[in-house]
Amino acid sequence: MFRKRTSCVRLFSTSVRIQANRAIVYSQNGQPADVLRAVTVPGLGAPPPQTANVRFALSPINPADVNVIEGVYPSKPRRTSFPGARGDAFVGGNEGLAEVTDVGEGVRGLAPGDWVVMKASQVGTWRSAANVREDQLLKVPRLDGLSEVNAATMAVNPPTAYCLLSHFVALERGAWVVQNGANGAVGQAVIQLARNAGVKTLNFVRSRDDIDALRRELEDLGATHVVTYDELGDKKSIKAKVNGWTGGQDIRLGLNCVGGESTMAMAGLLGSDAHLVTYGAMAKRPVPIPASFYIFKNLTSHGFWLSRWYEGNDEGRIKLVEELARTMALGKFKEPKHEILTIEKETSDEHASGLIRGIFQRMASGGFKKKVILKVESSD
Numbered sequence: 001m002f003r004k005r006t007s008c009v010r011l012f013s014t015s016v017r018i019q020a021n022r023a024i025v026y027s028q029n030g031q032p033a034d035v036l037r038a039v040t041v042p043g044l045g046a047p048p049p050q051t052a053n054v055r056f057a058l059s060p061i062n063p064a065d066v067n068v069i070e071g072v073y074p075s076k077p078r079r080t081s082f083p084g085a086r087g088d089a090f091v092g093g094n095e096g097l098a099e100v101t102d103v104g105e106g107v108r109g110l111a112p113g114d115w116v117v118m119k120a121s122q123v124g125t126w127r128s129a130a131n132v133r134e135d136q137l138l139k140v141p142r143l144d145g146l147s148e149v150n151a152a153t154m155a156v157n158p159p160t161a162y163c164l165l166s167h168f169v170a171l172e173r174g175a176w177v178v179q180n181g182a183n184g185a186v187g188q189a190v191i192q193l194a195r196n197a198g199v200k201t202l203n204f205v206r207s208r209d210d211i212d213a214l215r216r217e218l219e220d221l222g223a224t225h226v227v228t229y230d231e232l233g234d235k236k237s238i239k240a241k242v243n244g245w246t247g248g249q250d251i252r253l254g255l256n257c258v259g260g261e262s263t264m265a266m267a268g269l270l271g272s273d274a275h276l277v278t279y280g281a282m283a284k285r286p287v288p289i290p291a292s293f294y295i296f297k298n299l300t301s302h303g304f305w306l307s308r309w310y311e312g313n314d315e316g317r318i319k320l321v322e323e324l325a326r327t328m329a330l331g332k333f334k335e336p337k338h339e340i341l342t343i344e345k346e347t348s349d350e351h352a353s354g355l356i357r358g359i360f361q362r363m364a365s366g367g368f369k370k371k372v373i374l375k376v377e378s379s380d
C-alpha cells in the first residue's frame, strides 16, 4: 500500500529491536525509474561497539540523489552486501532524519531517543533502519517546535542557503540579493534566512499558469519581489524596475542554481564588485558570463558545494545545525513545500518497487512541484 501524507507523521517508540528492514536499492547506475527496487532485509541485531542502530523517520529526495544514481555525482556511495538484495547493492538517499533506537559499547554522544542526521555523505537513507558508526551521525537538538520535516531537510538545503548568504559578501540589513530557482527548496531557505537578517531578495522563477499564487507563497516567506525569467528579456525595462526597487543600490550577491542564458541576464542586474555564486545546474546548461561583467564591473564568479564545506568542519557544522534548529523551532523558518510518500510495511517488495519507480517517473516529468520526502516503514 502507498499513501500520501502531508502532515507530520507519528513518532516512534524507543529501544526497539527492528525485525524487518526495507531498503530502496540499486545494483547498477542508471535512471532511478529503471534501476531502483525495494528489498526486505533482515532486522538489526545488537549494535557493534562505536555504532548506533537508527530508525529513519523521513528521508528527502533531493536533485543530487538522482545524479548519484545516474553515477555522475562526485560523492559516491559504497556498495553494501546484505541478504535479500541479490548480492551487493547501493542504498539510495543522502539525507534523512533518524531516531537512535540502540547504541553499542563505547558510544558516548548518543542515546536511544536522540534525533540524528547523517554526517557522512551517501550513507543510504532511503530505508527503514540502519546500523551506523557514531562518527557518521550528527545529533539534532530535539527542540519543542522543531518539526520532523524541518529536521529531516536541515542537512542540505538550509545550510546551503546559510553558507550562500554568509560566505561571499558581508550583507548588511537592507542589502539586496538576487537569485534564480527561487521557489526551489534552497531558494525558499534563502528567502527566509535573508528575511530574518533584514536582507531583501529579488527572486526569479519560471512562469506558470498559477504564477500569482506562487508569487504570494514566496512573498509570505519573505520574498521582497518575485519576477519571471521572461521579464529578463527586456533588459532596459527590468533594469529600470530593479533600480526603482533598490533605490539605485548595487546588488552585490547573485545566487544561481539554474544556468543558461537567463543566468547571464540575471547577472546583468548585479552592481559593481558583486559575487555570482553557482551552486546548482538545474537547466543543465553552462553559465555564460560576458567578459565585460568581469572587466568593467569587477564581477567575481564562484562555485559552492556544501559537501566540500562540511569536510573537516565538524565544529562549524554542529554550530550551524544548532542555529538552524533554534530558528526553525522559533517558527522563523517554515517547512519547504513537501509531500511525504510512505512505503507501508504491509506492502510487498514487488509493489514497493513499482511505487518507488513511479515516484521517479513522475519526478522526471516535473510532476512534483514540491520536495518529495520518503518514509520507509519497518516491521517491528
Ligand SMILES: NC(=O)c1ccc[n+]([C@@H]2O[C@H](COP(=O)([O-])OP(=O)(O)OC[C@H]3O[C@@H](n4cnc5c(N)ncnc54)[C@H](OP(=O)(O)O)[C@@H]3O)[C@@H](O)[C@H]2O)c1
Residues within 6 Å of the ligand: 062, 063, 064, 156, 157, 160, 180, 181, 182, 183, 184, 185, 186, 187, 205, 206, 257, 258, 278, 279, 280, 281, 282, 283, 284, 304, 305, 306, 307, 369, 370, 371
Ligand atoms: N552546491 C550545493 O552544495 C548544493 C546544495 C543543495 C542543493 N544544490 C543544488 O541546488 C539545486 C536546487 O536544489 P533544490 O533542493 O532547491 O531543488 P528543488 O527544490 O527541486 O528546486 C529546483 C528548482 O530549480 C528549478 N528548475 C528545475 N529545472 C529547471 C530548468 N530546466 N530551468 C529553470 N529552472 C529549473 C525549479 O523550478 P520549477 O518549479 O519551475 O520547476 C525549482 O525552482 C539543485 O541543482 C541541487 O542539486 C546544491
